[in-house]
Amino acid sequence: MASAELRAFLSGLAADPERLGVFIRDPDAVLAASDLDEDDKVAVLSGDPAALQARLHDSEITPFPSILQFAIMLIVQFRPAFPQAFSQAFSQAFSQTFSQTFSQTFSQTFSQAFSQAFAQAFAQAFAQASGQVLPSASSDVNADIGDAGAPADHPEDGT
């Protein structure tokens, strides 16, 4: 049977440095003067954690967790840097992909639209300006501009 007296005896030592000093100097005398039973006295002097724990933890007296269970209670909560690392990696990857895709798409679309519009406008203007002088040249010019301004056929040019 475990002993509530043993807990009281040891907690008394914990709170009273003077009494603890007397115990350190002469444990046998202090134990002899105490109201501990023989098993408790043996456990105190044994230096055996298992023996002491067995005396200190008795579910019949009080439902007390084992020392190990107590010791793991306040275990520190580790803080993985995963969320931060993940968000950093994600934002990096996202911005890289986005900028690549955006620049690709933008340059492709822009150059296509620009070349089309430019070719059309230029051809129109050129035709208007030169149509009377060189009536047969407009089709040739259009053809030349059309070939040169065809990035859609060569998407790598826009990247």
Add this chain to the structure above:
Amino acid sequence: MIPPRRGDLDCVASERTSAVRAEEEVESMAPGSLIVVGTGIRTVGQLTTEAIAWMRIADRLLYLVSDPIAADLIMKLNPEGAESLQGFYAEGKHRQQTYDEMVEHILGRVREGHITCVACYGHPGVFATPTHEAIRRAKAEGISARMLPGISAEDCLFADLGIDPGVHGCQSYEATDFLINRRQVDPTSSVILWQIGALGNATFQREGYDLSALPLLVDRLCTIYPTDHTVCLYEAAILYGCEPVVVRLPIRDLTRADLNPVTTVYIPPARRPTPDLSLYNRLLALAPDFVRADSSNRHQAPPLVGTGSD
């Protein structure tokens, strides 16, 4: 015997001084304050007199301690105000949730206007998430909050293993944090890894933890140290009159070791540091007194410990 409470502090002379000081501080505090104290790793002999005084005079004494002796003492010191925080734990419950609830409970007591003392085993601010958070939030609310130091497991380790962190330096990491956050260690200094017996676990487990991730940690350590480098498994003594657990083994054998959640790994330096001779000479020129200190040869050739068969 039920020890006296506030206004009747006449137990021990040394305790009396602390108690009176604590009482005076209480008088100057606005209602509702928080003080966090530690009970040490081994309650018998490691409790400070100031911690005892605060536990005695507090209106509310919330506690989370490592042994029934501390719990018994707390109940004696403050029978009306003592309240365990143990009930916040539950099997498989995420620790962060437990800590959040604890913090809210502590602050609830403080907000009610109580002088609230929180007593935790060891040092209340070392490997103790909720105590720091409670103080931080209390201060943010304009509430007086303070932490007193206690004796931590690291203090016990230095004493039991005879290590002076000032000689080689000392790096200290929680084992899971060390592993997953790629912490960099200096193999010329001492390294302490805490909670190796709970590696990779974020929930409370009453019967211990699954350690199937342990080989990952050992692999990582073997990239830093020779596989035969001797490390030390350490567990501080919790009960008076008992010896600490000290087991030395090669680093490669860690996976076969008998670990529990309170096991700590101490890794001694594996090699000597490389002095910066240029800086050394500049220091000699600027600080002649350094010559005397250096005559012990300490700065040039610090002794290596724990290597090979040590």
